[in-house]
Amino acid sequence: MNTASAEALSALLLALVLGCAVVRPWGLPEAVVAVPAAAIAVGTGAISLDHARDEAARLGPVVGFLAAVLVLAALCDEEGLFRACGAWVARAARGSTQRLLGQVFVLASVITAVLSLDATIVLLTPVVFATAARLGARPRPHVYACTHLSNTASLLLPVSNLTNLLALAASGLSFTRFAALMALPWLAAIGVEYVVLRRFFAGDLAAGADPSAAGTADAAHERPPVPRFALATVAGTLAGFVVASAFGVNAAWAAFAGAAVLAVRALVRRRTTPRKLLAAASVPFLAFVLALGIVVRALVDHGLGTALGHAVPSGTGLPALFALAGLAALLANLINNLPAVLVLLPLAAPNGEGAVLAVLLGVDIGPNLTYAGSLATLLWRRIVHEHDSEVALGEFSRLGALAVPAALAVAVPALWLSLAVF
Secondary structure (H helix, E strand, C coil), X not given: CCHHHHHHHHHHHHHHHHHHHHHCHHHCCCHHHHHHHHHHHHHCCCCCHHHHHHHHHHHHHHHHHHHHHHHHHHHHHHCCHHHHXXXXXXXXXXXXXXHHHHHHHHHHHHHHHHHCHHHHHHHHHHHHHHHXXXXXXXXXXXXXXXXXXXXXXXXXXXXXXXXXXXXXXXXCCCHHHHHHHHHHHHHHHHHHHHHHXXXXXXXXXXXXXXXXXXXXXXXXXXXXXXXXXXXXXXXXXXXXXXXXXXXXXXXXXXXXXXXXXXXXXXXXXXXXXHHHHHHHCCHHHHHHHHHHHHHHHXXXXXXXXXXXHCCCCCCCCHHHXXXXXXXXXXXXXXXXXXXXXXXXXXXXXXXCHHHXXXXXXXXXXXXXXXXXXXHHHHHHHHHHHHCCCCCCHHHHHHHHHHHHHHHHHHHHHHHHHHHHHC
């Protein structure tokens, strides 16, 4: 296959894979289209078998880590961690919608950072819906906070987002140095998100909570048992990430150990089954990630990498960091943040860790601008629909147009300052 034909086919396959990921026809998993697309790319010669193997080998450890974290989050939910978190939020709000929003911000930021953005979308969003309903508060500000923070608050740790794991591998950073450099941008971006959401939903928050709502009194006093074993396991897993990084061991082993501890406990107590554990690992989604990586690599091999190479600035000065973050955010909203990071990391990595982390700011914060920006946002839309609510495209876009540029405007200088200080 000549270069022009391979480029056209690769672009068509990527559009088809992403389009089906957004629409999910007949509710089918994303992998149903992505895996055959990757096979077509290899079979037609749009990507060589050697390059496909290289891409699968590069993504393999990342996908294994993601599977372990998904199982860990699901088992924490089985232990009652998210129910306990919802009860804490209700008590801390004390009937105030403004305090409720603040508590949701704290909780969503921590859960996203520690257990990944998928935990915030899949496990926390339904808890927030239920908590707002029981307090008689309008859910929109608090539910929107979940989707925005699943992206923005995933900046802090390598384990918070699949994009972060890819960036960690490309940059050569240790777990602790990654966290140290991203702590200030993380705090700055979350602070801006809070200000923007609070002003954007001022009317909903001003309406207050309805004291007569069913369950309000119970919600304010509910105290389910704190799952200490689950908390201890999560803390031990985080410590394992740091130790593994210090000794050059893949962090996936620490994630696997944490998931295994909770899995054995749940199996012994008959709270779960091997089939449920396999379902929690979301094997079709893991296959989608691998297949998507191969399709993107095919497009990069036949022109996209060269074209973007001219747009990627050199250096890590403040203007260069702004340009990289802006380019990454734009690309994330055009082709989704996962393909965007797969394309941009090889181009940014030669410029050093600052350039890699600037790309990460764009692909983690940028997806709040459009539905298609990240897979987490697409999943959030489905969860909102399941709760008999709808998200207006205009409202989502207006909020994103306010939040994304503002968050990047403070996060990029914060990263530049962190690079200078550390």
